[in-house]
Structure formats: C-alpha cells, structure tokens
Amino acid sequence: MPTITMNVNGAPVSVEVENRTVLSSALREGLGMTGTHIGCDTSQCGACVVHVNGKAVKSCTIFALEADGADVETIEGQAHADGSLNVLQQAFQDHHGLQCGFCTPGMIMSAAALLKENPKPTEAEIRDYLEGNICRCTGYQGIVDAIMAASGQSTAIAAE
Amino acid sequence: MAADGGMGHATKRREDVRFLTGRGKYTDDYTPAKTSYCAFARSTVANGKINSIDTTAAAEMPGVVAVFKGEDFAEVGGNPAGWAIVSRDGTPMQEPKRPVLAHGKVRHVGDAYAAVIAETLEQAMDAVEAIDADIDELDAVIDMAGALANDNTLVHDEIGTNMCFDWGWIEDNRAATEEAIKNAPHVTTLKLVNNRLVPNALEPRCSIGEYDPGTGDYRLTTTSQNPHLTRLLISAFVLGIAENKLTVHSPDMGGGFGSKIYHYGEEALVLAAAKKLNRPVKWTSTRTEAFLSDAHGRDHVTKIELACEKDGTFIAFRTETMANVGAYLSNFSTVTPTFLHGTLMAGNYTVPNVYVNVKTVFTNTAPVDAYRGAGRPEATFSLERVIDKAARELGINPVEIRRKNFVKPDQFPYASAAGLEYDSGNYDALMDGLEMRADLAGFEARCTTSAKNGKLRGLGINSYIEACGIAPSNLVGVLGSRIGLYDAATVRVNATGNISVMVGAHSHGQGHETAFPQVVADMLGIDPMSVEIVHGDTSKIPFGMGTYGSRSLAVCGSAVFRATEKIIKKATLIAAHMVEAKPEDVNFTDGEFAVKGTNKKVSFGDVALKAYIPHDFPIEAIEPGLEETAFYDPANFTYPAGAYACEVEVDPDTGKVEICSMVAMDDFGNVVNPLIVTGQVQGGLAQGIGQALLEHGVYDENGQLLSGSLMDYAMPRADDLPNLVVDHSNATACTHNPIGVKGCGEAGAIGSPPTVVNAVIDALQRGGHDVEHIDMPVSPGRVWAAMNG
Structure with missing residues (x-):
C-alpha cells in the first residue's frame, strides 16, 4: 500500500492507504483522529469537513492520495494551544450551537472557512453557506446565532 | 432559583467542550485490538423467496474470516414487540417472528439475509458482492389499503393476513360517538396522510461485539437510547446470553430521535460472531443502510x-x-x-x-x-x-x-x-x-x-x-406493555465530597450531563461542577429504561431527586452524630447541617468524609458510606x-x-x-x-x-x-x-x-x-x- 505524508494540524504525519481510501477514512482509521465524522455515503451531510491547503473540503470526497503533501486542518487542531476554545468554538457553546455533537466538527470547520472568506456574513449568507452541512438536532438556530456572535455581530434571537 | 448553576439557570453545556474539540467518543470511534469488520448482504427486492444463498465464493475472498446466513440463527429467538395490543374483537395481535437474519423469505428492501466478517471493512464489503443469492422476487404489498384488501400477497404467510390488529379506543365510546355524530348540527370530515419519515440521526447506527473466553463475558458497544433494555431483549429473547454476562455500552451518540430505541438484528449478530470468532466484530451502518433498515416514523x-x-x-x-x-x-x-x-x-x-x-x-x-x-x-x-x-x-x-x-384552568385535573x-x-x-x-x-x-x-x-x-x-407501570401493564416504565438513579457521594450520579437515562444531545447536576447541586447547595453524570454503560448504571418520549428529566430526573433526598436524610443522621445532636434538630440548608438554636454546624463535605471514615460510628444505627439508589415510577x-x-x-x-x-x-x-x-x-x-x-x-x-x-x-x-x-x-x-x-x-x-x-x-x-x-x-x-x- 502506498504511504502518504501530510501536515495535519501543523504536525507531519505519514499513513499507509489503499488507492481507494478517502481522506476521511485515512484520518479516522489510519491516524486515529476520530474527531472528523462520517454521516453519509453521498457527500451530503458535511460532518467530515476539514481544511485542505486552507480550503474547506468534505474529506469523504477526496482520496487520501490526493492529500499527499497537503496541509490539513481538522477539528482536533482548532482550540488554542492551552486547550481553551477558540472564538468560534466558544460561540457555539455560548449559543447552544450543538446538541449531539456529531455534525459539530464539520460545522465548525465550515463556519471557520466562511468567516475567513467573509468576516461579517449576514444571517442569510450564513444559512446559504451551510447548505452542505446537515444538523438534525438544533434547527440551525444556535449555529446561526453562534456564527453571528463569533463574527462580532448581534444574534438574531438571543437564547432564552 | 438557586445559586448560579442551580435549577432554572441557563448553564452552558459542559459536554460541549469535548464535542467542540473533536474529543467526543462515539461508537464508531472505538476500535478494540484485533477488530474484524462486518458487512451485510441486504435484499434488493421487497418480497422474495430465498431459494439458496451460496457463500462459497465470498468465503474465499481475501481477508474473509466468516460468513453467516439466516439459517445460522434459526435456532435462536426473535426480536419481540414490547407491547401487546388486543383487537376490538378480543383477539391478540399478530406477532410474526423477527429473526436476526432473514431466513426463508426477505420481506423488505434492505432486509439483511447474510453477513460477512473480514479483516477490513473494504474486504467485507467486497465479499458481500460475491455472495450468490438465489431469491425469487414475489409480488409485494406496499400501500396499506392494498395490503388489507389482498389476502393472496402476504408479508408473513404463516399468519394469513396483513393486518396486525384492529384496535378501538375507547371501544365502549364507539356507539355514543357514532350517535353524537349522527345527531350533530355540523360535521366536518377530513382525509389526510401523515407522511412516512426517515429519522436520519446524523450518526448512523454502529455496533461492536466482544467476547472474553476467559470469563465468558460479552460486551456490546452500540448506538442505543436505552442500553439496559437492549441488554434485556438480547438476553431474555434473542440470544439467551445471561444478563449478568453481557455489558451493553452506549457511549456518545449522534442523535436518536427514536430510531435508536430499538434492538436491531445487527447487534445480535456482532455479539454472536464475536464469540464464534473469538475477536471483536464491528459493524457501522452506511447512510444507505440507515435509510433501508432503521425504523421509520409516522405513515x-x-x-x-x-x-x-x-x-x-x-x-x-x-x-x-x-x-x-x-x-x-x-x-x-x-x-x-x-x-x-x-x-x-x-x-x-x-x-x-x-x-x-x-x-x-x-x-x-x-x-x-x-x-x-x-x-x-x-x-x-x-x-x-x-x-x-x-x-x-x-x-x-x-x-x-x-x-x-x-x-379551562379551573378544570384541572381534567x-x-x-x-x-x-x-x-x-x-x-x-x-x-x-x-x-x-x-x-x-x-x-x-x-x-x-x-x-x-x-x-x-x-x-x-x-x-x-x-x-x-x-405509570401499573397503568401501562394493564394496557399491554411488557416492560415497566420507571427509571432509576444512584447518587454516590464520594469520600472527598464530589458526586457521581449513575442514571438510566441516556444523553445523546439532551444535555443531561449539564442539567441533571443542576438538580442535585440545587438540592445539596453545592457547585454543580462537583457532580458528574454517568450514563450509557449497564455495568455502571442501575436498571433504568432510557431516553425517549421526553421522559429523561420527568422520570429519571425524579429518580435523581428521590435518591438525593435519601442522601440528605442519611447525611443528616451522620451530621447529627458528628455534632452530638438529635437528627430532628438538624437542618440542612445551603450545603451545611446546622443544629437549631445553636451555632453548631458541619459542612456537607465533612459529612461525606465521615461517611467513609466511620471510626466512631454507632454502627447499629448508621451504615458507613453515602450512596443511595431510587427507582421512580411516575404517577x-x-x-x-x-x-x-x-x-x-x-x-x-x-x-x-x-x-x-x-x-x-x-x-x-x-x-x-x-x-x-x-x-x-x-x-x-x-x-x-x-x-x-x-x-x-x-x-x-x-x-x-x-x-x-x-x-x-x-x-x-x-x-x-x-x-x-x-x-x-x-x-x-x-x-x-x-x-x-x-x-x-x-x-x-x-x-x-x-x-x-x-x-x-x-x-x-x-x-x-x-x-x-x-x-x-x-x-x-x-x-x-x-x-x-
């Protein structure tokens, strides 16, 4: 089996993969990084979103071989070095932007990509951007509120 | 409302931190050493007669360690219905057997009829493709009216009908209601469909079976809203494993919405396979399998x-x-x-x-x-x-x-x-x-x-x-329930004063790890962060009935409340002993036991320590330890x-x-x-x-x-x-x-x-x-x- 090398959350790693192994599986099974989740088999749910070379990617849609040599950011690398939550993560906790937590890694990685592209998105822009991330628990209200708050904007409806 | 973090306070969820940092641990995140992987062969037809299933080629595929078919489970029990309904005419409902794997017939698209265990998931999936299933497609009944009208096409031939039961509620009101409608000045009629839904919890089901030949212990790590109920069903009805030799653990779970209440055949299969192969067997549902085999809703x-x-x-x-x-x-x-x-x-x-x-x-x-x-x-x-x-x-x-x-408000109870x-x-x-x-x-x-x-x-x-x-268990029993519907909690005050609360409810998004401690902390006047909820593992928690029907706080939370009341009662005895007062003269408020009319008092933490270091206890009057269990059955x-x-x-x-x-x-x-x-x-x-x-x-x-x-x-x-x-x-x-x-x-x-x-x-x-x-x-x-x- 071929071996690929990536920088994952800033650390160089190597992992053996089959030609058909997708990046999400290489992360989870190959590297034991189970923070990235798999919720479907048709690239709809978005639970597996990571950043590859700075861009949000559904990691089930690319082969691990395609990520050879890439910089990969996952949910495990988002908190501050001291372990405290980053601004976006903290906003998700503050605004109850998660319940079961399964979609959360993908939501955080998508939301981080959104805020990089568009630091002050409108509520409609947030809802539009999250088209590729399904949450079954929250009704998206807490998620939208959290992203508004993380971008320094007042939320549409305060949690009660 | 209590101090910050007590009842009524919008406390941020403590469990969020692990979920937000990728440290949640869901079933599929567990991979024990030497894990083998399971994939299922599922019916592509809605109704079919199984003539033969040839697994010879599949068994010879790379990495395959075992192949199971329906006949391998023909001797074990079926997955039962939990509630017996009686028809209007007094006859019991029809209960056809639900086997671990389909045997003789497949009855819906997605009905599993064989399973392959292999060294890797990919090898198991490849081998499923090599199974040669000779299945005659039969006419199927899909819409309900058609199914009721059609006695020639049956889902279960042995029961001779497609109707499970014909139920009336309340049957004694039937005639009076008919009469009232006949004589009414206005009658509005509406025909409607409540559409079939697919629950689609974002985490697909997943089950890992393990067996320890040294002790004979089984372990099932699985996506379940009620691990004790799943253990009971597997033990009492499906595989006959002694209940005390089976641990069911449902760890972090990505939503349930009902679909993970039920025991499914895949859980029994990975357990049986783990024993036979003497190694862990893991199955993770694909989303496609979830659509085809998770229990749907409404319809x-x-x-x-x-x-x-x-x-x-x-x-x-x-x-x-x-x-x-x-x-x-x-x-x-x-x-x-x-x-x-x-x-x-x-x-x-x-x-x-x-x-x-x-x-x-x-x-x-x-x-x-x-x-x-x-x-x-x-x-x-x-x-x-x-x-x-x-x-x-x-x-x-x-x-x-x-x-x-x-x-109207003054008509309650109504x-x-x-x-x-x-x-x-x-x-x-x-x-x-x-x-x-x-x-x-x-x-x-x-x-x-x-x-x-x-x-x-x-x-x-x-x-x-x-x-x-x-x-109420006594009510649901009369109505046909085959289980009780209480819940249970054990409150263990540790010697150093922090508290473990073992609960029958299962949290998979509901925030029990945050909300339940608010109840306990409020009652004990302590910091909620010193209270930890333990859930999901039958080897750690008392026999409770799990989470569904919006019951966790009302039923299990009430058990937590009752157990905490017992803790206060016993702690008061210990405190009275410590301050040399009568228990009836000791008041417990804001985390302190105080003797009425004096300035003598002792903190909750000191009482906890004393409970475990009872050097001077009157042992006939007070047992050591500070741990109480309550089973709560709602009225x-x-x-x-x-x-x-x-x-x-x-x-x-x-x-x-x-x-x-x-x-x-x-x-x-x-x-x-x-x-x-x-x-x-x-x-x-x-x-x-x-x-x-x-x-x-x-x-x-x-x-x-x-x-x-x-x-x-x-x-x-x-x-x-x-x-x-x-x-x-x-x-x-x-x-x-x-x-x-x-x-x-x-x-x-x-x-x-x-x-x-x-x-x-x-x-x-x-x-x-x-x-x-x-x-x-x-x-x-x-x-x-x-x-x-």
Missing part, C-alpha cells in the same frame, strides 16, 4: 370527523386510521399508533365524545416505529387540521374556535374523553402569550405587504397537548401543551412555500435549564417543518425506496428554516413529580406540522383558491397542483 392514512354545534362547540371526534408497521414489528411499533396516539385524540378540549379506530398493517417496507413525537404528532395533526377546516366552514376565527373548547387525566395546564394563557409574541394583531398588515410583493400570505394556528414521561404522564403560530408566503407562480415566522409558546412546567429547553424545541420545530414541507419516505409500487439517500430525501437545511421563536414562560408545574417538569424534547415536532399546513391552506384560501387540504410534505408541486386544480 398513517386517516379519516377524521369533528361533530360540533353551529357555534363551534365540539361534540365528538371520530378517527379511522391505518397505520403502517412495515415488514416486522419493531419493539414499540404497536404502542405508537395506539396508546400514544388514540389517547391524545381529545386534544386540549372539553369534547365529550372521542372514538379512535386503528388498523395496523404489515407491508413490504422497512419497519415503522416511534419517531420524535411518536403518535402524538399524528394525533395533533389530525385534530388541528380538522378543527381548522371546521372553523372555516363555520366562519369562526381559528383562535376563537380553540379557545371556545379549551379545558379527565379527557380519550382516557387521560391532565394534571395541569392553562391553554388560554398560552394562546394569550402567542397572540402577543407572534403579533397576531399585525397579521393583516403583513398580508397586505406580501400581496404587494405578489405573494399569498397565510397564518396557521395550532394548539397541542402531548403525553410525556411514560408512564401519571406529564402533559406539556402549547400554542403555535406560523406565517407563510406562497409564491402563486411556483407553489413554493416560505416560512416567514414560527412562534412556539410552550408549557413545560418547571424548567431546569432554559438554554437546553430552547434548543430542544428549536430542533423539534425543524423536524416538524421538515415533515410539513420537505421530508417524505417514498416507496414505489415495487417497494423500492425512492427517497433512499440524502440526495433524494429532503432533510431541512439551514436555509430552509426561519428564525425559530421559542417561549416557555407560560408554565404550570407538573403536579405529580418532585421537580414539577413536563418534558420538552418532542413538542416542536408535534406542534409544528399542522401549524405550517394550516398556514399554507389559509394563504391559498385568502388568495381565492378553494383548497381544503394538501398532504404533507406540502411541496411546491403539490401546492401548485392544488392551486391550479
């Missing part, structure tokens, strides 16, 4: 009649429903369309006559069982749609017709005509609150604005009641209720419905954590709006699931939903549990579907279209067709 076809006076006073509701149970009886498939549906058919109203007839039907489709709301959404949808239609026919405002018939006793509520106050919060007075002006933009605006109103916290259901309003705009050119506003005014009794409650309602609203506008599990006439992927099944996305306004300030405490809580997990999914559909019909009526009903999902195509006749 009723109903005719409802509302008889009333000309002034809108209700006289009778009569319902005839066909409820789909699919190809096999899932564990709670028989109680969902009956007692969880029929008993709610009086709604929030003082109607004197209610009769419900439910025929449950086997079809060649995936099993149907409780899904968020479970019977109550079906009841509420039927009631609130027919009430809306009656209001229109009688020229009465939809708010007023509901108010006219509400049970015995409904459908057999329940509502303990508390104030439906007028909820409607008052709704009128304010949703600004119903401003609706006409908003209508005018919409019209200027070329849109048809409509307002939908709904009021609902539901029954949560199932339920009644709880009865959350609400009033909802939705405004929609319909595009007359396309039929597309946009939700402009959704306001939920709910009564959940006392609220322990308003942040979590708000989130629970918002999530429920999204699922209800999904049912109303988007979601539909559709089978074609051959039994192929057309909406069998997330590309075809329309899950609500962020841009499908409006801001969701939630208010639970109009509360009346539950009168029979110690916390006064009612349950909030399902309300949104129960109250919202009729609210949305009522709004769409209102928009069309106001736009001059004589449309009385559109079945859900109210898709653009259906709306456009209704408008264009």
Whole structure:
C-alpha cells in the first residue's frame, strides 16, 4: 500500500492507504483522529469537513492520495494551544450551537472557512453557506446565532 | 432559583467542550485490538423467496474470516414487540417472528439475509458482492389499503393476513360517538396522510461485539437510547446470553430521535460472531443502510370527523386510521399508533365524545416505529387540521374556535374523553402569550405587504397537548406493555465530597450531563461542577429504561431527586452524630447541617468524609458510606401543551412555500435549564417543518425506496428554516413529580406540522383558491397542483 505524508494540524504525519481510501477514512482509521465524522455515503451531510491547503473540503470526497503533501486542518487542531476554545468554538457553546455533537466538527470547520472568506456574513449568507452541512438536532438556530456572535455581530434571537 | 448553576439557570453545556474539540467518543470511534469488520448482504427486492444463498465464493475472498446466513440463527429467538395490543374483537395481535437474519423469505428492501466478517471493512464489503443469492422476487404489498384488501400477497404467510390488529379506543365510546355524530348540527370530515419519515440521526447506527473466553463475558458497544433494555431483549429473547454476562455500552451518540430505541438484528449478530470468532466484530451502518433498515416514523392514512354545534362547540371526534408497521414489528411499533396516539385524540378540549379506530398493517417496507413525537404528532395533526377546516366552514376565527373548547384552568385535573387525566395546564394563557409574541394583531398588515410583493400570505394556528414521561407501570401493564416504565438513579457521594450520579437515562444531545447536576447541586447547595453524570454503560448504571418520549428529566430526573433526598436524610443522621445532636434538630440548608438554636454546624463535605471514615460510628444505627439508589415510577404522564403560530408566503407562480415566522409558546412546567429547553424545541420545530414541507419516505409500487439517500430525501437545511421563536414562560408545574417538569424534547415536532399546513391552506384560501387540504410534505408541486386544480 502506498504511504502518504501530510501536515495535519501543523504536525507531519505519514499513513499507509489503499488507492481507494478517502481522506476521511485515512484520518479516522489510519491516524486515529476520530474527531472528523462520517454521516453519509453521498457527500451530503458535511460532518467530515476539514481544511485542505486552507480550503474547506468534505474529506469523504477526496482520496487520501490526493492529500499527499497537503496541509490539513481538522477539528482536533482548532482550540488554542492551552486547550481553551477558540472564538468560534466558544460561540457555539455560548449559543447552544450543538446538541449531539456529531455534525459539530464539520460545522465548525465550515463556519471557520466562511468567516475567513467573509468576516461579517449576514444571517442569510450564513444559512446559504451551510447548505452542505446537515444538523438534525438544533434547527440551525444556535449555529446561526453562534456564527453571528463569533463574527462580532448581534444574534438574531438571543437564547432564552 | 438557586445559586448560579442551580435549577432554572441557563448553564452552558459542559459536554460541549469535548464535542467542540473533536474529543467526543462515539461508537464508531472505538476500535478494540484485533477488530474484524462486518458487512451485510441486504435484499434488493421487497418480497422474495430465498431459494439458496451460496457463500462459497465470498468465503474465499481475501481477508474473509466468516460468513453467516439466516439459517445460522434459526435456532435462536426473535426480536419481540414490547407491547401487546388486543383487537376490538378480543383477539391478540399478530406477532410474526423477527429473526436476526432473514431466513426463508426477505420481506423488505434492505432486509439483511447474510453477513460477512473480514479483516477490513473494504474486504467485507467486497465479499458481500460475491455472495450468490438465489431469491425469487414475489409480488409485494406496499400501500396499506392494498395490503388489507389482498389476502393472496402476504408479508408473513404463516399468519394469513396483513393486518396486525384492529384496535378501538375507547371501544365502549364507539356507539355514543357514532350517535353524537349522527345527531350533530355540523360535521366536518377530513382525509389526510401523515407522511412516512426517515429519522436520519446524523450518526448512523454502529455496533461492536466482544467476547472474553476467559470469563465468558460479552460486551456490546452500540448506538442505543436505552442500553439496559437492549441488554434485556438480547438476553431474555434473542440470544439467551445471561444478563449478568453481557455489558451493553452506549457511549456518545449522534442523535436518536427514536430510531435508536430499538434492538436491531445487527447487534445480535456482532455479539454472536464475536464469540464464534473469538475477536471483536464491528459493524457501522452506511447512510444507505440507515435509510433501508432503521425504523421509520409516522405513515398513517386517516379519516377524521369533528361533530360540533353551529357555534363551534365540539361534540365528538371520530378517527379511522391505518397505520403502517412495515415488514416486522419493531419493539414499540404497536404502542405508537395506539396508546400514544388514540389517547391524545381529545386534544386540549372539553369534547365529550372521542372514538379512535386503528388498523395496523404489515407491508413490504422497512419497519415503522416511534419517531420524535411518536403518535402524538399524528394525533395533533389530525385534530388541528380538522378543527381548522371546521372553523372555516363555520366562519369562526381559528383562535376563537380553540379557545371556545379549551379545558379551562379551573378544570384541572381534567379527565379527557380519550382516557387521560391532565394534571395541569392553562391553554388560554398560552394562546394569550402567542397572540402577543407572534403579533397576531399585525397579521393583516403583513398580508397586505406580501400581496404587494405578489405573494399569498397565510397564518396557521395550532394548539397541542402531548403525553410525556411514560408512564405509570401499573397503568401501562394493564394496557399491554411488557416492560415497566420507571427509571432509576444512584447518587454516590464520594469520600472527598464530589458526586457521581449513575442514571438510566441516556444523553445523546439532551444535555443531561449539564442539567441533571443542576438538580442535585440545587438540592445539596453545592457547585454543580462537583457532580458528574454517568450514563450509557449497564455495568455502571442501575436498571433504568432510557431516553425517549421526553421522559429523561420527568422520570429519571425524579429518580435523581428521590435518591438525593435519601442522601440528605442519611447525611443528616451522620451530621447529627458528628455534632452530638438529635437528627430532628438538624437542618440542612445551603450545603451545611446546622443544629437549631445553636451555632453548631458541619459542612456537607465533612459529612461525606465521615461517611467513609466511620471510626466512631454507632454502627447499629448508621451504615458507613453515602450512596443511595431510587427507582421512580411516575404517577401519571406529564402533559406539556402549547400554542403555535406560523406565517407563510406562497409564491402563486411556483407553489413554493416560505416560512416567514414560527412562534412556539410552550408549557413545560418547571424548567431546569432554559438554554437546553430552547434548543430542544428549536430542533423539534425543524423536524416538524421538515415533515410539513420537505421530508417524505417514498416507496414505489415495487417497494423500492425512492427517497433512499440524502440526495433524494429532503432533510431541512439551514436555509430552509426561519428564525425559530421559542417561549416557555407560560408554565404550570407538573403536579405529580418532585421537580414539577413536563418534558420538552418532542413538542416542536408535534406542534409544528399542522401549524405550517394550516398556514399554507389559509394563504391559498385568502388568495381565492378553494383548497381544503394538501398532504404533507406540502411541496411546491403539490401546492401548485392544488392551486391550479
């Protein structure tokens, strides 16, 4: 089996993969990084979103071989070095932007990509951007509120 | 309200931190050493006779370590129904065996008939492709009316019918209800479909079986809302493993919504395989398998009649429903369309006559069982749609017709005509609150604005009641339940003063790890962060019944409350001994035991330490240790209720419905954590709006699931939903549990579907279209067709 090398959350790693192994599986099974989740088999749910070379990617849609040599950011690398939550993560906790937590890694990685592209998105822009991330628990209200708050904007409806 | 973090405080969830940092540990995140992987061969036909299954080639594929077929499990038990229903004529329901793997026949697309275990998942999946299954496709029964009319095509040949049972509630009310309808000045009739839904918890099911040949112990790590119940079913009915030799562990779980209440054959298979192979066996469902094999929800076809006076006073509701149970009886498939549906058919109203007839039907489709709301959404949808239609026919405002018939605050406790006793509520106050919060007075002006933009605006109103916290065991036993429905908690005060609380409820999004400690901390006057909840592992927790039916806080939380009361009682004895006072002279407040009329006191922490270092205990009077267990069996259901309003705009050119506003005014009794409650309602609203506008599990006439992927099944996305306004300030405490809580997990999914559909019909009526009903999902195509006749 071929071996690929990536920088994952800033650390160089190597992992053996089959030609058909997708990046999400290489992360989870190959590297034991189970923070990235798999919720479907048709690239709809978005639970597996990571950043590859700075861009949000559904990691089930690319082969691990395609990520050879890439910089990969996952949910495990988002908190501050001291372990405290980053601004976006903290906003998700503050605004109850998660319940079961399964979609959360993908939501955080998508939301981080959104805020990089568009630091002050409108509520409609947030809802539009999250088209590729399904949450079954929250009704998206807490998620939208959290992203508004993380971008320094007042939320549409305060949690009660 | 207590100190910061006590009851009533919007404490942020502590469990969020691990989920936000990728440190949650879900079942598929566990991979024991030497794990082998399981993949299933599933039927591609809806009904088929298995002639032979040749696994020779599959067994020789690279990495394959075993192949199992249905006949390998022919001698073990079946997966039972948890509730026995008796038909109107006194005959018991039909209970065909549900095997671990299909044997002899396959009965729905996705029915598993073989399993391959291999060194890797990919090898197992490859080998499944090499299985040579000779299966004759037979005619299938898909729609319920067809299944009932067709005695030649049977899902289960051995029972000779496709009807599981024909149930009447309350049968003694049948004649009186018929008479009332016959003599009524006005009768409104509505035929409607409650669309089949696919739960789609975002984490697919996953099960890992392990066996220790040294001790004979089995371990099942699995996605379950009720690990003790799963253990009981496997032990007592399916595999016969001694209950004390089986641990079931359900760790972090990515949602359930009902679909993970039930025991599934895959769980039994990985356990049996693990023993046979002497190594761990893991199966992780794909989303495709989830669509085909998870228990679906709803799927009723109903005719409802509302008889009333000309002034809108209700006289009778009569319902005839066909409820789909699919190809096999899932564990709670028989109680969902009956007692969880029929008993709610009086709604929030003082109607004197209610009769419900439910025929449950086997079809060649995936099993149907409780899904968020479970019977109550079906009841509420039927009631609130027919009430809306009656209001229109009688020229009465939809708010007023509901108010006219509400049970009034001074009528509680109220015995409904459908057999329940509502303990508390104030439906007028909820409607008052709704009128304010949703600004119903401003609706006409908003209508005018919409019209200027070329849109048809409509307002939908709904009021609902539901029954949560199932339920008194003595009552459900009489009604056919084969289990008790208490829950249990053990409160262990450790020597150093922090506390472990072992609970029967399972948290998979509900925030128990945050909310339950609020209850304990409030009672003990301590920091909630010193209280830790332990759940999900049968080797650690007492025998409780798990999480479903919005019961966790009302039932298990009450067990936590009772166990904490026992802790206080015993700690008071220890404190009295320490300060050399009589126990009756010792008061416990704010975490301190104080002797009345003196300045003698001792802290809770010192008492805890003394409990475990009892050097000077009067051992005949006080046992060492500070640990108490309580089993709590509720005296009644709880009865959350609400009033909802939705405004929609319909595009007359396309039929597309946009939700402009959704306001939920709910009564959940006392609220322990308003942040979590708000989130629970918002999530429920999204699922209800999904049912109303988007979601539909559709089978074609051959039994192929057309909406069998997330590309075809329309899950609500962020841009499908409006801001969701939630208010639970109009509360009346539950009168029979110690916390006064009612349950909030399902309300949104129960109250919202009729609210949305009522709004769409209102928009069309106001736009001059004589449309009385559109079945859900109210898709653009259906709306456009209704408008264009």
